[in-house]
Amino acid sequence: MAITRFGHLDDFTQKNNKVGIGTSTPQEKMEVIGGTRSTDLRVAGIATLTSAGGFIEKHIEYVEDQVIIDAGDSGTLSGEIVVGSGQTITVGTAATASQGSVDALKIYDMFQPPSGGTNQRPPAKPGAIFYNFDFKTIEFFDGNSWRQVDNTTRRGRGVIGGGYDTAQPANSPSIEFVNIASKGNAVDFGTVNKVTYSQAGSASAIRGIINGASGYSDDIEYITIASGGAGIDFGNMSASKGSHTAACNSSTRSIFSGGYISPGASSNILDYVEIMTLGNALDFGDLVEPRYGLTSFSSPVRGVCAGGRNYPAGDSPLGTRIIDFFIIASKGNATRFGDLVAKHSYMSSTGNSTRGVIGAGTNDPSSVLSFITIASEGNSIFFGDLNYSGSGVNQGNCSSSTRGLFAGGGSPSKVNTIDAITIQSAGNAIDWGDLSVKRGYPFGLSDSNGGLGGF
Numbered sequence: 001m002a003i004t005r006f007g008h009l010d011d012f013t014q015k016n017n018k019v020g021i022g023t024s025t026p027q028e029k030m031e032v033i034g035g036t037r038s039t040d041l042r043v044a045g046i047a048t049l050t051s052a053g054g055f056i057e058k059h060i061e062y063v064e065d066q067v068i069i070d071a072g073d074s075g076t077l078s079g080e081i082v083v084g085s086g087q088t089i090t091v092g093t094a095a096t097a098s099q100g101s102v103d104a105l106k107i108y109d110m111f112q113p114p115s116g117g118t119n120q121r122p123p124a125k126p127g128a129i130f131y132n133f134d135f136k137t138i139e140f141f142d143g144n145s146w147r148q149v150d151n152t153t154r155r156g157r158g159v160i161g162g163g164y165d166t167a168q169p170a171n172s173p174s175i176e177f178v179n180i181a182s183k184g185n186a187v188d189f190g191t192v193n194k195v196t197y198s199q200a201g202s203a204s205a206i207r208g209i210i211n212g213a214s215g216y217s218d219d220i221e222y223i224t225i226a227s228g229g230a231g232i233d234f235g236n237m238s239a240s241k242g243s244h245t246a247a248c249n250s251s252t253r254s255i256f257s258g259g260y261i262s263p264g265a266s267s268n269i270l271d272y273v274e275i276m277t278l279g280n281a282l283d284f285g286d287l288v289e290p291r292y293g294l295t296s297f298s299s300p301v302r303g304v305c306a307g308g309r310n311y312p313a314g315d316s317p318l319g320t321r322i323i324d325f326f327i328i329a330s331k332g333n334a335t336r337f338g339d340l341v342a343k344h345s346y347m348s349s350t351g352n353s354t355r356g357v358i359g360a361g362t363n364d365p366s367s368v369l370s371f372i373t374i375a376s377e378g379n380s381i382f383f384g385d386l387n388y389s390g391s392g393v394n395q396g397n398c399s400s401s402t403r404g405l406f407a408g409g410g411s412p413s414k415v416n417t418i419d420a421i422t423i424q425s426a427g428n429a430i431d432w433g434d435l436s437v438k439r440g441y442p443f444g445l446s447d448s449n450g451g452l453g454g455f
Contacts, residue, residue, distance in 0.1 A: 013025075013026055017029075018030075018031070019031070020032075020033070021033065112131075113129045113130060113131050113138065114129075114130050114131070115130065115131035115132075115133060116130075116131075116132075116133060117132070117133050117134050118132060118134045118301075118375055121139075121146055124141040124146075125141065125143075126141060126142060126143035127140065127141065128140065128141040129141075130146065132146075134301050137453060145354070155225070155226060155447050155448070156179060156180045156181045156400045156446070156447070156448045157177055157178070157179065157180070157225055157226070157446060157447050157448075158177060158178045158179075158180045158398030158399070158400075158405055158407075158444065158445070158446040159175060159176070159177045159189055159201070159203075159208055159223070159225060159398065159444065159445050159446065160175070160176050160177075160178070160186060160396040160398065160407045160408065160435060160439070160442050160443070160444045161174060161175030161176060161189070161191075161192055161199075161210075161396070161442060161443055162175070162192050162196060162197050162198075162199050162210075162396075162439070162441070162442050162443050163197045163394075163396070163408060163414075163439030163440050163441050163442035163443075164197040164414075164439070164440050164441065171195050171196050171197050171214070172195075172197075172437055172439060173191045173192050173195040174188065174189075174190075174191055174192075174436070174437065175188075175189040175190045175191060175192060175223070175228075175231075176188060176189050176435055176436055177189040177228070178398075178405065178407075178418065178432075178433065180398065180399065180400040180403050180405060180446065180448065181400065181403070183420075183432050183433055184432075184433045185418075185433040185434045185435075185436070186407075186418070186433065186434070186435045186436055188228075188436070189223075189228045189229075190223065190228050190229040190230045190231070191230045191231065192210060192221065192230075192231045193210075193219075193221040193230060193231035193232060193233060194213055194217070194219050194221065194231070196213035196214045196215075196217070197213075197214050197440065197441040197442070198212065198213065198214045198243050198244050198245075198441040199211065199212050199213055199245075199441075199442075199443040200212050200245045200246050200247035200256065200296075200443055201247060201396070201398075201443035201444050201445030202247040202248055202249035202254040202255075202275075202445055202449075202451075203225060203249060203254075203275075203445040203446060203447055203449060204249065204251050204252065204275045204276065204447070204452065205225075205251065205447045205448070205452055206224065206225065206226070206276070206447070207222050207223070207224060207225065207275050207276060208222060208223045208224075208225050208445045208447075209221075209222050209234065209247065209249070209254045209273065209275060209445070210222065210223070210231060210443055210445075211237060211245060211247055211254075211256050211281075212237070212243065212244075212245040212256070212259060213243070214243055214441075215243060216240040216243065216260060216261070216262065217240060217243075218236040218237040218238075218239060218240040219233075219236065219237075220233075220234040220235050220236060220237060220273065220280075220281065221233055221234050222234045222275075222278075225445075225446075225447045226447070234273070234278055234279075235273065235278055235279045235280040235281065236280045236281065237256055237271055237280075237281045238269060238271040238280070238281045238282065238283055239261055239267065239269055239271075240261065243259055243260040243292065244258075244259055244260060244292040244293040244294075244308075244346070244441075245257060245258055245259035245267075245292070246258060246259075246294045246295050246296035246305060246308075247296055248296040248297050248298035248303045248304070248305075248328075248451060249275065249298060249303075249328075249449070249451040249452075250298065250300050250301075250328045250329070250451045250452075251275075251300065251451065251452050251453070252274060252275055252276070253272055253273070253274055253275065253328055253329075254272060254273050254275055255270055255271070255272045255284055255296075255298075255303050255326070255328060256269075256270070256271050256272065256281060257269075257270055257287060257294060257296050257303075257305045258287055258290065258291045258292055258294050258305070258308055259292050260292050264311065265290075265311075266290035266291055266292045266308075266309065266310050266311055267290055267291075267292065268286045268287040268288075268289065268290035268291070269283075269286065269287075270283075270284040270285045270286060270287060270326065270333075270334065271283055271284050272284045272331075283331075284326070284331050284332075285326060285331055285332045285333040285334065286333045286334065287305060287324060287333075287334050288322060288324040288333075288334050288335070288336055289310050289320070289322055289324075290310050291305075291307075291308030291309060291310050291319075291320065291322070291345075292308055292309055292311065292345075293307070293308045293309050293319065293345035293346045293347075293361075294306060294307050294308030294345070294347070295307060295308075295347040295348055295349040295358060295359070295361075296349065297349045297350065297351045297356040297358075297374075297449075297450060297451075298328060298351075298374070298449075298450055298451035299351075299353045299354065299374045299375065299450055299451065299453075300328075300353055300450075300451055300452065300453040301327065301328065301329070301375075302325050302326070302327060302328065302374050302375070303325060303326050303327075303328050303451075304323065304324070304325045304337060304356055304372070304374060305322075305323070305324050305325070305334065306322070306323045306340055306344075306347065306349065306356075306358050306380070307319050307320060307321070307322070307323075307340055307343075307344040307345055307347045307358070307361055308320060308322070308345050308347075309345045318342075318343040318344065318345065318362050318363045319343045319344045319345030319346075319361065319362055319363070320343055320344075320345070321339040321340040321341075321342065321343050321344075322336070322339070322340075323336075323337040323338045323339060323340060323372065323379075323380065324336055324337050325337045325374075325377075328451070336377075337372070337377045337378075338372065338377055338378045338379040338380065339379045339380070340358065340370065340379070340380050341368070341370045341379070341380050341381075341382060342360075342363045343363055344358075344360055344361035344362055344363050345361055345362050346361050346362050346393045346394050347359050347360065347361035347362075347393070348361075348393075348394075348395035348396070348397045348406055348409065348444075349397060350397040350398065350399040350404030350405065350406065350421075350423070351371075351374070351399060351404060351423060351449075351450040352399060352400075352401045352402065352404075352423050352424070352449075352450040353374075353401065353450045353451075353452075353453050354373060354374060354375065354424075354450075355371055355372070355373055355374065355423055355424060355450075356371060356372050356374055356450070357369055357370070357371045357383055357404055357421060357423060358370050358371065358372075358380060359386065359393075359395055359397075359406055359409075360386075360393075361393050362393055366393050367385045367386040368382070368385055368386075369382075369383040369384050369385065369386065369421070369429070370382055370383050371383040371426070374450075382426075383421070383426045383427075384421065384426055384427045384428040384429065385428045385429065386406060386419050386428075386429045387417070387419040387428065387429040387430055387431050393409055393410070394408075394409040394410070394414075394440045394441045394442075395407060395408055395409030395442070395444075396408055396409070396439065396442035396443050396444030397444040398444040398445055398446035398449065399423065399446055399448070399449050399450060400446065400448040400449075401423075401448060401450070402422060402423060402424070403420055403421070403422060403423065404420070404421050404423050405418055405419065405420050405432060405444070406418070406419045406420075406421075406429065407419075407435055407439070407442065407444060408435055408438065408439035408440065408442045409439070409440060409441075409442075410438075410440065414438040414439060414440040415438055416434050416435040416436070416437060416438045416439065417431070417434060417435075418431075418432040418433045418434060418435060419431065419432060420432035
């Protein structure tokens with residue numbers, strides 16, 4: 001069979017194993033000069049089409065590794081659109097208005113949702129998803145707020161321990177635990193390493209950190225939350241400021257705030273430890289103002305401190321209204337957040353990754369609770385009241401992503417009550433159960449607190 005059947009040089013050419021139509025010097029395996037028409041054209045690899053049947057030229061564009069499809073004539077596009085690895089496809093906003101809604105988009109290799117920082121979340125409808133660079137997690141919009149998708153199963157165990165009862169000759173060394181998801185009394189967990197009161201608690205999903213003590217202690221100890229047992233020596237704080245400190249955490253880091261540093265002097269020190277490694281605390285920064293008897297809570301991004309006294313700087317015996325915050329992942333000084341509803345010290349607090357709820361403390365009525373939204377600065381807002389009137393000072397706290405517990409405390413007499421709130425819905429606390437002993441100045445922590453994220 002002949003290889004070449006055409007003798008029309010300018011119309012059809014075979015030269016150097018290349019075929020040309022409309023050219024005498026083809027440069028490709030197949031080169032067509034001029035307009036073409038095909039009812040069934042298959043193109044392998046990347047091709048540039050200046051026009052296609054049913055579309056005007058601007059409707060299909062290939063620009064900088066993107067296929068851009070604008071609204072076209074109804075019914076002109078059918079079948080599958082295959083987007084290669086490393087490419088993207090953009091559907092213009094007019095598509096839903098002129099062509100109907102896009103029901104589904106099949107991705108064979110990887111789907112990447114919209115992403116950005118917390119302040120870059122887009123306006124959304126219920127069910128929308130977004131990857132948050134600040135929290136490093138997928139979020140979904142439930143119609144009211146963005147919620148984090150938590151792929152870590154946490155036990156929901158709260159731990160309360162230490163403290164003292166004025167009717168007892170000595171401080172309590174015992175530690176107890178509760179299941180935050182279900183009502184009931186606390187159950188024996190173990191003992192603290194140092195028998196004392198006025199300690200602060202923080203935790204990852206695995207390990208609880210207990211720092212400070214009555215007097216001027218720099219002790220830090222730890223417990224394994226799932227297994228129970230006695231506290232174990234962890235290291236030392238950067239200064240002996242153990243009395244009435246506060247603590248909060250992310251999933252990896254605990255930060256200790258304020259306290260006494262010597263008789264009659266308050267501390268502005270922020271120091272920290274990496275939770276899963278033993279060792280001494282390192283300098284983090286400074287509070288806005290030196291205080292003791294303050295409280296602290298956190299989201300995965302921010303740590304917040306509230307209230308306390310700057311003794312003997314002449315402040316009110318009731319304390320201060322100061323709320324300040326810091327970024328847990330980056331060391332530095334705290335920044336003013338806002339003000340409490342009233343001056344308070346010896347408070348307690350609990351919360352999840354979006355909201356912190358603060359127990360009133362020394363000011364009357366001591367049963368009042370207020371809250372803040374951690375991601376946005378501002379003053380605290382009335383939340384509700386504790387179930388047990390007068391117990392809102394010197395308490396131990398723990399939380400899950402939905403529920404916060406306020407345990408023990410009380411002034412002047414100590415109590416063994418446990419109150420519970422639903423963090424995202426304001427309202428009064430309800431009775432949850434009882435501790436085994438009355439505790440003033442106990443510590444509290446949990447494996448599902450707000451600093452660990454989740455919902």
